Amino acid sequence: MSRYSSSGTDWERTRARVLARDAHTCAYCGREATTVDHIVAKKNGGTDDEANLVSACNRCNASKGARVMARTAWYDPEWIRRV
Template sequence: MSKPKKLMVINGRRQLVPIDYQTRTETDKAYNQKRNRENKEYVSFYKTTAWRHTREQVLLRDYSTCVRCGLEGNIVDHIVPSEDDWEDRLNTDNLETLCQRCHNLKTRREWVKKNKGRERAMQIHIVVGYPASGKSTYVARHMTSHDLVYDYDLLTSLVLV
């Protein structure tokens, strides 16, 4: 049986897509809702009059041109992220105009730098049990090609000559 379908507008055309298909706008909406729940002060800052005036000043200063690639830019971005330096969020020297592509690249680079190694860090798992209790079988089933297995039982059973 095939998945149910839903009707969506994609690139200006209505199309039937699988029910679990998500467009970028749907994922952006979900991300923004989560962000709004978790950090209201941060999100509400971007709706203030002070931010709107500062944003306009920066766009005028940079002639609405991306400072990185020279194409038309419409995003005013913090050089030092406002999450890292909240007090400097309205300083025009800490703001630059970017196009969508350059902003996405910068944001991805910042995210990788901030989260680097979080998922790749080595994890140590100690499997303990009586002899012949299935430890070796458990490890053989769950280990990956990058795991280092230290078999204490095997090492203690060796007789040094």
């Protein structure tokens, strides 16, 4: 586990709230989401605040890495507006 990773029961509760808030829908591509992604990565100073978290599918979460959302080639701002 990375030193930037979140873990523990508080994280699990936050993760469940974010997935429910986003209807288990990936913020990047619209597929079913099973993970939660930091919009601004913790490595880059982001926090575990729910305003900095979105639901993401495994593929998008792994592809994004520590990059900021708007810097990903497949980011669809229209999808974010619809969610």
